[in-house]
Amino acid sequence: MPIIHHHISSLQQTLKPLRSQQRIALVPTMGNLHAGHLQLVKMAKQQADIVVVSIFVNPTQFGIGEDFDSYPRTLEADVAKLDSVDADYVFAPSIDEMYPVLPPPTKVIAGAIALQLCGESRPTHFDGVGIVVAKLFNIVQPDVAFFGQKDYQQLAIIKQLVRDLSYQVEIVGAPIVRAEDGLALSSRNQYLTDAERQTAPVLHQALQDLAEQLAQKIAEDSFDEVALQSLLTRATQHITKAGFAIDYLEVKTTDLQPITFEASTLKENQQDLVILVAAKLGQARLLDNQVVKIN
Ligand code: PAF
Numbered sequence: 001m002p003i004i005h006h007h008i009s010s011l012q013q014t015l016k017p018l019r020s021q022q023r024i025a026l027v028p029t030m031g032n033l034h035a036g037h038l039q040l041v042k043m044a045k046q047q048a049d050i051v052v053v054s055i056f057v058n059p060t061q062f063g064i065g066e067d068f069d070s071y072p073r074t075l076e077a078d079v080a081k082l083d084s085v086d087a088d089y090v091f092a093p094s095i096d097e098m099y100p101v102l103p104p105p106t107k108v109i110a111g112a113i114a115l116q117l118c119g120e121s122r123p124t125h126f127d128g129v130g131i132v133v134a135k136l137f138n139i140v141q142p143d144v145a146f147f148g149q150k151d152y153q154q155l156a157i158i159k160q161l162v163r164d165l166s167y168q169v170e171i172v173g174a175p176i177v178r179a180e181d182g183l184a185l186s187s188r189n190q191y192l193t194d195a196e197r198q199t200a201p202v203l204h205q206a207l208q209d210l211a212e213q214l215a216q217k218i219a220e221d222s223f224d225e226v227a228l229q230s231l232l233t234r235a236t237q238h239i240t241k242a243g244f245a246i247d248y249l250e251v252k253t254t255d256l257q258p259i260t261f262e263a264s265t266l267k268e269n270q271q272d273l274v275i276l277v278a279a280k281l282g283q284a285r286l287l288d289n290q291v292v293k294i295n
Pocket of ligand 1: 028029030056058061129132133151154
């Protein structure tokens, strides 16, 4: 069984003597673990000697009226799952332990990258992710940390944080883990009713279709703003017809910059693209993305 620490000091005391000889990995989570999280831990076990999994439902990343209160807290079941993948330590602090003053007067502002996409409807979300991840890095001082690529924008913001605040931690983005029908695994999938769960894979199908059509347009040199708009309209219809309310459906460069509309430039630079979507189905807000390789 992984050893559980609820306090920063006890975790740090445990890790201190290990640090010089052993590579420490951190897998930050908000608990309610699924196969996607366990995959991160398995990857971490392969790349480090010691794996610390943090489980903390972070209040600063939830906006007013969001699901902070109802977010599933399932520590006992999570620890059992972590045992099955040989995690070494679980760090499960209380809110007071993490935030002696809440909201914390010291801020981590993620900037422009955080204001687009999810940031348009959740303007303070990534600042909350930024401060908690910064604190976790300071507490655990990992050599390497693992995040899922499903939260594509979050991963980009964490890489920016590491660059800007000079953290000596390697960031590994792990491929999206999907159910057999293609739905990206997420703790929030459990908000779906049975009927919605049947419909939910449409999101992934629509992104796959869009990715194929986009790659084809670029290959044929017939990619421009009008072509993109028409592909986006078709994908939007596909998704909304299934019952989703789309928050955003956008195409960006893989570093989340606006795209150029010259197919020749995209091809010459081998500029891969990423399609990103957030859409609500009933109570669940689902995220997904698909990288489009350009060569
Ligand atoms: O992706 C998550 O589960 C959370 O945003 C994270 C990175 C654990 C920070 O609370």
